[in-house]
Amino acid sequence: MTDVRALLLDQKLALTPSEERIAQILLADYPTSGLGTASNLAKKAGVSDATVVRLAVKLGFDGFPDLQKRLLSEVEARLQSPLLMMETKRSNVAAQGIAESYLHAVSETIDKTISATPANTYDKVARIVMEAKGRVSLVGGRFSRHIAGMLAGYLSQFRANVHDIGTLAAPSFDILVDYGKRDVLIAFDYRRYQNDVVAFASQAAERGATVVLFTDQWLSPIAEHAEVTIICPLEVPSPYDTLAPAVAQIEALVAQILSSLDDTTRRRVENLESIRARNAVTVDVEDSSGSSPQPGPKRKKGITADA
Amino acid sequence: MTDVRALLLDQKLALTPSEERIAQILLADYPTSGLGTASNLAKKAGVSDATVVRLAVKLGFDGFPDLQKRLLSEVEARLQSPLLMMETKRSNVAAQGIAESYLHAVSETIDKTISATPANTYDKVARIVMEAKGRVSLVGGRFSRHIAGMLAGYLSQFRANVHDIGTLAAPSFDILVDYGKRDVLIAFDYRRYQNDVVAFASQAAERGATVVLFTDQWLSPIAEHAEVTIICPLEVPSPYDTLAPAVAQIEALVAQILSSLDDTTRRRVENLESIRARNAVTVDVEDSSGSSPQPGPKRKKGITADA
DNA sequence: CGATTTTCGAAAGAAATATTTCAGACCTGT
DNA sequence: ACAGGTCTGAAATATTTCTTTCGAAAATCG
Numbered sequence: 027m028t029d030v031r032a033l034l035l036d037q038k039l040a041l042t043p044s045e046e047r048i049a050q051i052l053l054a055d056y057p058t059s060g061l062g063t064a065s066n067l068a069k070k071a072g073v074s075d076a077t078v079v080r081l082a083v084k085l086g087f088d089g090f091p092d093l094q095k096r097l098l099s100e101v102e103a104r105l106q107s108p109l110l111m112m113e114t115k116r117s118n119v120a121a122q123g124i125a126e127s128y129l130h131a132v133s134e135t136i137d138k139t140i141s142a143t144p145a146n147t148y149d150k151v152a153r154i155v156m157e158a159k160g161r162v163s164l165v166g167g168r169f170s171r172h173i174a175g176m177l178a179g180y181l182s183q184f185r186a187n188v189h190d191i192g193t194l195a196a197p198s199f200d201i202l203v204d205y206g207k208r209d210v211l212i213a214f215d216y217r218r219y220q221n222d223v224v225a226f227a228s229q230a231a232e233r234g235a236t237v238v239l240f241t242d243q244w245l246s247p248i249a250e251h252a253e254v255t256i257i258c259p260l261e262v263p264s265p266y267d268t269l270a271p272a273v274a275q276i277e278a279l280v281a282q283i284l285s286s287l288d289d290t291t292r293r294r295v296e297n298l299e300s301i302r303a304r305n306a307v308t309v310d311v312e313d314s315s316g317s318s319p320q321p322g323p324k325r326k327k328g329i330t331a332d333a
Numbered sequence: 334m335t336d337v338r339a340l341l342l343d344q345k346l347a348l349t350p351s352e353e354r355i356a357q358i359l360l361a362d363y364p365t366s367g368l369g370t371a372s373n374l375a376k377k378a379g380v381s382d383a384t385v386v387r388l389a390v391k392l393g394f395d396g397f398p399d400l401q402k403r404l405l406s407e408v409e410a411r412l413q414s415p416l417l418m419m420e421t422k423r424s425n426v427a428a429q430g431i432a433e434s435y436l437h438a439v440s441e442t443i444d445k446t447i448s449a450t451p452a453n454t455y456d457k458v459a460r461i462v463m464e465a466k467g468r469v470s471l472v473g474g475r476f477s478r479h480i481a482g483m484l485a486g487y488l489s490q491f492r493a494n495v496h497d498i499g500t501l502a503a504p505s506f507d508i509l510v511d512y513g514k515r516d517v518l519i520a521f522d523y524r525r526y527q528n529d530v531v532a533f534a535s536q537a538a539e540r541g542a543t544v545v546l547f548t549d550q551w552l553s554p555i556a557e558h559a560e561v562t563i564i565c566p567l568e569v570p571s572p573y574d575t576l577a578p579a580v581a582q583i584e585a586l587v588a589q590i591l592s593s594l595d596d597t598t599r600r601r602v603e604n605l606e607s608i609r610a611r612n613a614v615t616v617d618v619e620d621s622s623g624s625s626p627q628p629g630p631k632r633k634k635g636i637t638a639d640a
Numbered sequence: 641c642g643a644t645t646t647t648c649g650a651a652a653g654a655a656a657t658a659t660t661t662c663a664g665a666c667c668t669g670t
Numbered sequence: 671a672c673a674g675g676t677c678t679g680a681a682a683t684a685t686t687t688c689t690t691t692c693g694a695a696a697a698t699c700g
Contacts, residue, residue, distance in 0.1 A: 042677060058409040061368065063657060074679040079659060090658065091686085095369075101408060102365040124592045125455035125585035126447060132581040133443045140436045148432035169486055172479040176576065179476055264588050269483070274439040274577040278432035281571045285431045349647060370687060381649040386689060397688065398656085 029100055030093065031056055033085045035144055045081045046144065047071045047255075054142045054243045054257040057097045064090040072250060131262040132270050138259045139271040142243075148282040151238055151254055156185060156283060156291075158236070160208030163201075165191040167223050169269060170214035170240075177212065177276040183295050184283060194222045202226070207234040215239065215246035216260060216267065224248055240272060336407055337400065338363055340392045352388045354378045364404045371397040438569040439577050445566045446578040449550075455589040458545055458561055463492060463590060463598075465543070467515030470508075472498040474530050476576060477521035477547070484519065484583040490602050491590060501529045509533070514541040522546065522553035523567060523574065531555055547579060 033039070034049040041049060048071040052060050060067060068078045079090050087093040155162055162181060166174035171192060178190035191198055205211070213227040224247050231237045231251035239252035242260050249255050258275055260267040287295070340346075341356045348356060355378040359367050367374060375385045386397050394400040462469055469488060473481035478500060485497035498505055512518070520534040531554050538544045538558035546559035549567050556562050565582055567574040594602070 044678065055409075058405065058412060061405055061408075064659095065657070075658075076660080076679065077677090080678090098365065098368055101368070101412070102362070105365060105408070105411060123452035123455070123589075125450075125589045126452055128585040128588040129443065129447045129581055132584070133440055133447070136436065136440045136443060136577070140433055140440070143432075145430035145433055148430065169483055172482045172486075175479045175482070176476055179479075180573070264584075265591060266487070266584070266587065268581065268584050270443070270577045270581040270584065273580045274436055274575065277439070277571075277573070277575050277577065278435040280573060281435040282430075282432045284572060351648065371689095372687070382688075383649065383690080384647090387648090 030060070030085070030097055031141070037146070039084060041081070041084075044071075044073045044077045045084065047073055048078055048081050049144060050147070050255065050257060053144060055259070056141065057100055060094060060097045061101070070245075128262065128264060131264075132268050135259055135262055135268060136271045136274055139275065142257055142259055143275070147254060147256060148279050149286075151256065151279055152283045152286060154210060154236060154238060154254065155181065155212070156286075158208065158210040160206065160210070161187045161189055161204075162210045162212065163189045163191055163230075164212045164214075165194065165223060165226055166214035167216065167220040170216055170272065173240075173269060173272050173276060174212065174214050176273065177279070180276070180280045181283075183298055184287070184291055185294075194226060199226065199229075202229050202233065205230050205233040205235045207236075209235040210238065211235050212238045213240070213246075213248055213252075214272070215248055216242045216258075216269070216272070217244055217246075219246045219248075227251060240275065242267070337367070337392070337404055346391060348388070348391075351378075351380045351384045352391070354380055355385055355388050364407055367401060367404045368408070435569065435571060438571075439575050442566055442569060442575060443578045443581055446581060449564055449566055450582070454561060454563060455586050458563065458586055459590045459593065461517060461543060461545060461561065462488065462519070463593075465515065465517040467513065467517070468494045468496055468511075469517045469519065470496045470498055470537075471519045471521075472501065472530060472533055473521035474523065474527040477523055477579065480547075480576060480579050480583060481519065481521050483580065484586070487583070487587045487590075490605055491594070491598055492601075501533060506533065506536075509536050509540065512537050512540040512542045514543075516542040517545065518542050519545045520547070520553075520555055520559075521579070522555055523549045523565075523576070523579070524551055524553075526553045526555075534558060547582065549574070 031053065034041075034053060048067065051067065051071045059070060064078045064082075065075050068075045071078075082090045082093040085093065087096070162185070164174035164178045164181075165171070175190050175192070178188055182188040191201075209230075211227060211230040213223060215223050215227070227237055227239070227248040228251055237248065237252045239246060239248045239255045241249060241255060241257060243257055245255070245257070256275060258271050260269065260271055262268045338360065341360060355374065358374065358378045366377065371385045371389075372382050375382045378385075389397045389400040392400065394403070469492070471481040471485045471488075472478070478498075482497050482499070485495055489495040498508075516537075518534060518537045520530060522530050522534070534544055534546070534555040535558055544555065544559045546553060546555050546562045548556060548562060548564060550564055552562070552564070563582060565578045567576060567578055569575045
């Protein structure tokens, strides 16, 4: 019995854009989001009820209730799992330091991230970014703008006309006037969603720009206007959410782009590297110890946390 | 929020014989048997639909759908369990797209990170940062400066006098003149190490500042001058390294700091929050759907310029 | 043993959910 | 620019699911 997740990820089915939105929501927190009503799911995905039903049929079910029945049996199977039984008893993993258990949580969240986004989403974004004829701008909230900055750093190696907007201020909105169909805006907006970012992205979309959104499973309001939405779970047992999975996602996007570079672009990257080398911006520490990845720089002072 | 199981076991409610049959079925394989339709449950218990509804009301719900919603959220909570996530991960190892396998690699790297740093290191850094009498500055390289920025964002919630240096330029070096024993410099330097960052950190150390270094396992030259060095493995099968573990580390540090806040600082954080709330910087999307964590923004290609 | 109360299911009615239809929007290739 | 195609949401329809009503059976009590 194939599980519904596999069906959703099956490339052969060639889901339509609306259908993919549904798939995305479904995968983002699988499978609970499919356990409510069809309309509810439709609303979450921002599509009509009809489309949800059509997807169910396309996947080979008799209708939505049929799909749901399958989902339910999957849930049941998982709840029956011996692992869970074990865990119910043994309350929590051994009491470690705060930092350590935090890192464990992050690792789990990243695992969740993997299954939360269909494979071809990255590909789609990669294409949008690399094929954009106009400008590619990046914007983010109080913390996420740093992620925007990182991605901007990578992207500007691959193409010209990349613009990191940085902190949004009143004058930032002026640049909206130049936005048009050929431009792309990559927005980062994780809860709690920031009014200025939402407003900015909305208006960019209004002017015809293609909006790519990175957000969490609760979906920033920007999702309404986004061409592609990349969802990232980032909840951890801490007052603040973790952005590490989001970083991993943009890096995955970069890996995706790298794998499909054409020759022109590849030359661009090489040129950049050589320019940097010529200006001695970086320094390599020579690896004295043959195969082992551990060099031996002298440690003069202080502590070195080591593997 | 009491769980449904507890309600069913509650003696005070004095269930009638038919109601108890339902309760029994429900508890027998909790909670999946309650996730279908009311009639289905009734049939399994050998009672009428009406009785099922009556039970739901008796338990204090508005009706069967209401009870079901609660059941659903309980399921969701259990499915979030770490161990189950691990299981999912294992079943997913099959060959995937570039982005996906990249994420897997990152996940592994983070696991490595956990064991790469002794537990008390975070604690030590937390103390250095929070007890510093002077200024806490942050500096980083071409990519890592974004991580510095993130950490600066967090830290400035906890103490005054946090300074994110941002991109290093010639004038940046001027501020070195003010560095002294009471100051702390947090430097991020992952390979390939940047000359300017190394120079800056070295001179800060020379002037007596306490240097905390985040670097990779090959150790930035700054390590020689650092009071504490936090090492992060960040190699993945890609031309670029991953910074996700580094982000996880600074967040772990924040978690550590949070756990040991004194009252003064805690009040500072609360004040910041309320100031932000009063100025309506962020927007919460209300959760329309009880059990499920998804909001339901109505999607319309029209624009809702906000705030 | 009968009167009264409680419990319960069948069936009707109400509400919700799912499905189909249809027309317009949006591509795509000529 | 235009024809042919696909995709999609609104609304109408069909279906299922839930709730209420009501009378009969069972239990309880005097």
